[in-house]
Amino acid sequence: MNIKLVKDCQKFDLELIVLNSLKKVNKKDKNLLKLSGFTAQENKSSFLSCNKKYYVGASSLKGEDLKIAFSNAIKSLKQFNATIIKISLNIDNKEYKLEELVEGLLLGSYEFNKYKSKKKEKKLDILIDIKNSSKTLQELEKSLRQAVSICSSVNLARDIVNTTPEDYYPKIMANDARKISKNNSLECKVFGEDYLLKNGMNAMLSVGRASRHESQLIHIIYKPKKDTKRKIVIVGKGLTYDSGGLSLKSSEGMLSMKCDKSGGSTVLGVMNTLKDLNCPYEVHGIVGAVENMIGGDAYKPDDVLKAKNGTTIEVRNTDAEGRLVLADCLCYAQDEIKNIDYIFDIATLTGACLIALGEYTTGVMGHSEKLKTKIAKAGEKSGELVAFLPYNRYLFDLIRSQVADISNTSSSRAGGTITASMFLDKFIKKENKKKWLHFDIAGPAYKEKSWGYNPYGASGAGVRLILSFIENLK
Ligand code: BES
Ligand code: ZN
Ligand code: ZN
Numbered sequence: 001m002n003i004k005l006v007k008d009c010q011k012f013d014l015e016l017i018v019l020n021s022l023k024k025v026n027k028k029d030k031n032l033l034k035l036s037g038f039t040a041q042e043n044k045s046s047f048l049s050c051n052k053k054y055y056v057g058a059s060s061l062k063g064e065d066l067k068i069a070f071s072n073a074i075k076s077l078k079q080f081n082a083t084i085i086k087i088s089l090n091i092d093n094k095e096y097k098l099e100e101l102v103e104g105l106l107l108g109s110y111e112f113n114k115y116k117s118k119k120k121e122k123k124l125d126i127l128i129d130i131k132n133s134s135k136t137l138q139e140l141e142k143s144l145r146q147a148v149s150i151c152s153s154v155n156l157a158r159d160i161v162n163t164t165p166e167d168y169y170p171k172i173m174a175n176d177a178r179k180i181s182k183n184n185s186l187e188c189k190v191f192g193e194d195y196l197l198k199n200g201m202n203a204m205l206s207v208g209r210a211s212r213h214e215s216q217l218i219h220i221i222y223k224p225k226k227d228t229k230r231k232i233v234i235v236g237k238g239l240t241y242d243s244g245g246l247s248l249k250s251s252e253g254m255l256s257m258k259c260d261k262s263g264g265s266t267v268l269g270v271m272n273t274l275k276d277l278n279c280p281y282e283v284h285g286i287v288g289a290v291e292n293m294i295g296g297d298a299y300k301p302d303d304v305l306k307a308k309n310g311t312t313i314e315v316r317n318t319d320a321e322g323r324l325v326l327a328d329c330l331c332y333a334q335d336e337i338k339n340i341d342y343i344f345d346i347a348t349l350t351g352a353c354l355i356a357l358g359e360y361t362t363g364v365m366g367h368s369e370k371l372k373t374k375i376a377k378a379g380e381k382s383g384e385l386v387a388f389l390p391y392n393r394y395l396f397d398l399i400r401s402q403v404a405d406i407s408n409t410s411s412s413r414a415g416g417t418i419t420a421s422m423f424l425d426k427f428i429k430k431e432n433k434k435k436w437l438h439f440d441i442a443g444p445a446y447k448e449k450s451w452g453y454n455p456y457g458a459s460g461a462g463v464r465l466i467l468s469f470i471e472n473l474k
Contacts, residue, residue: 001109003102003148004128005140008208012127013052013082017091017187018069020058024092029053042069045076052078063423064383064452066100071108071453079110084125089140090132098128098140103383106151107460108453113161149276150467154460156180157262157269161446161458165241169213169323170289173238173264175285180268184275196328203307204288204328207321210245217332218287222274230281230341230473234466235329237322237347238264238289244294245318246300253351259446259458260322262451263347264289266441266462270470273463279470281341286333288325292318304404307331311426314404322349323420324406327427334429340373343432345424346439346462348446352416359443360451361385365421366437369445376471384461385444390416391419396422410429411464439465 019040022030028046033055038046042065044057054077057068077085089096105126113119130140160168160176174190181188192214196205201217209214218238239260243249249257264287271285299305303315305324308331313324326345333343353363364386365374372388372450379386399422401407406426410419421438428436444461447454 001106001124001126003105003128003144005130005137005144006127007131008126009128009129011087011151012084012086014077014080014084015053015086015088016056016073016077017053018058018061018066018073018096018354019091020057020060020065029055029144039452043072045073046334050068061094063100066096067104067107067383068452069253070101070104074105074109078122083123084127086127086129088129088131090134095133098143101128101143102147102386103151104125106148107154110155110158110455112159112455112457114159114163119239139255146277147179149273150464153269154463156272157265157460157463158455158458160268161259161262161460163258168258168261169215169240169291170208170238172214173240173261173268173287173289174218177220177230177268180272184222184272186271186275189219189221191217191219199308200306201308201328201332203305203313203324204290206299206303207245207292207324208290208303210293210295213240213291215291215331216289218289219336220271220285221273222283222285224278224280224282226280228281229339231284231339232470233284233286233333233337233340233343234267234270235286235288235326235333235343235345236264236267237261237326237345237349239322240289240291242292242319242321243294245321246294246298247318248294249319255445255449261289262416262441262445262458262461263345263439264460266346266414266460266466269460269463270466273467274470277467277471281470281473283470284333284337286329288329288474290321290325292321307427308335309329309427311406312404314401314407316409320408320420322347322446323423326424330424330427332339334432340432340435343428343436344439345467346441346466348371348442349440350417350442352413352420353440353442356389356417357387357443359447361387361443362465363387363389363417363440363443364437365389365391365418365440367391368434368437371434371437374472375465375469378465378472381472382464384465386465389421391422395419400422
């Protein structure tokens with residue numbers, strides 16, 4: 001899909017009009033629309049062949065409502081043979097926000113066709129008529145460029161997550177990190193298992209031991225043109241497959257576990273857009289890319305592992321592997337990067353998060369209320385749903401171990417998302433406690449159904465949320 005801003009729209013096959021009321025529609029169209037049974041509500045649409053206008057209903061003309069309406073519109077337009085579609089930015093003195101319109105179109109029209117033998121690729125030109133817009137062409141062009149960049153990074157994260165575990169293993173993830181870095185002039189370091197061994201990263205190393213694919217620690221660095229003192233670190237769980245290990249998942253539970261690289265994919269997506277947004281801060285993206293498999297060399301329940309910061313961990317369940325990988329990656333980040341301002345980790349960490357919050361919401365945990373408020377704002381602005389889960393002293397008792405410093409599994413399923421986060425907290429240095437947040441995206445990262453402007457499969461959860469947090473810092 002190609003989106004262009006035009007001042008006067010000459011040639012088009014079809015005009016798309018999204019509206020939430022029929023009030024200002026001209027009399028002739030209104031009568032025809034009424035006749036066709038069209039009400040200007042979400043999920044309603046009507047095509048007037050006499051003047052080539054396609055009307056689509058919306059709950060309102062802003063935010064998520066607008067994105068969903070444009071997403072519905074572009075999906076239903078696939079049945080038409082139109083290749084040039086006109087949209088007017090200003091309809092009846094109400095102006096669509098360009099970024100929201102573009103997100104609706106680009107995120108809503110995403111399809112993952114990599115494994116289809118017959119690919120249905122249709123060329124589509126979207127001409128956005130800005131004639132009556134209150135903004136300057138320059139402002140609008142900047143908004144368009146940035147929105148397109150953000151959406152292509154969300155769609156990149158979706159592509160990565162949707163790719164099969166046979167085709168997408170840690171070294172492929174490392175190659176993607178290199179490609180993204182090259183395209184955006186970022187620094188990229190990749191470390192293999194020798195490095196993990198030499199640097200005492202035994203928690204991460206153990207998780208990947210039974211895999212035929214070597215684990216990779218990926219570190220991408222974005223530095224702004226002007227020197228900055230502010231540093232943001234984002235660590236992602238990149239389990240290219242999670243079979244559960246010897247604490248093997250059920251066949252049902254294992255299905256879709258290619259999604260366990262979602263956190264790492266989000267990190268790659270974020271790093272892919274910082275340059276386009278002209279981000280004024282130094283940003284570090286770190287991914288622990290590992291495959292959790294079974295075999296004679298697999299790590300075992302009962303093992304005790306020593307993490308990079310010396311903490312010993314009793315393994316009581318090899319399916320609680322994400323926290324082991326993140327523990328070492330968080331240690332690496334804090335050892336290598338000094339004077340951090342914000343450190344986030346993002347992961348499909350616990351099934352319990354879906355139970356707690358429902359499948360659309362990211363669970364956020366941490367010690368700083370101020371930082372959580374910033375994330376709540378980024379959630380509202382980006383449209384990603386977030387909710388905050390609270391710590392308490394009693395829950396911490398559940399991850400105590402009789403044999404090591406800490407257990408990787410809580411003694412109770414209740415509060416499993418919070419206890420997982422408390423485990424990670426053990427690997428956060430004192431000086432970084434208030435700078436750290438943990439994001440559990442097990443719910444929204446992947447679904448076998450489409451929702452809003454998210455497709456079947458991966459959603460790219462977290463990319464827009466984190467980018468909008470960074471943008472709001474200005
Ligand atoms: N990757 C899973 C969590 C998950 C579940 C992500 C469903 C997406 C959808 C994680 O590694 C896991 O298996 N967690 C266990 C932890 C338990 C063993 C303490 C879980 O949630 O059951
Ligand atoms: Zn697991
Ligand atoms: Zn996992």
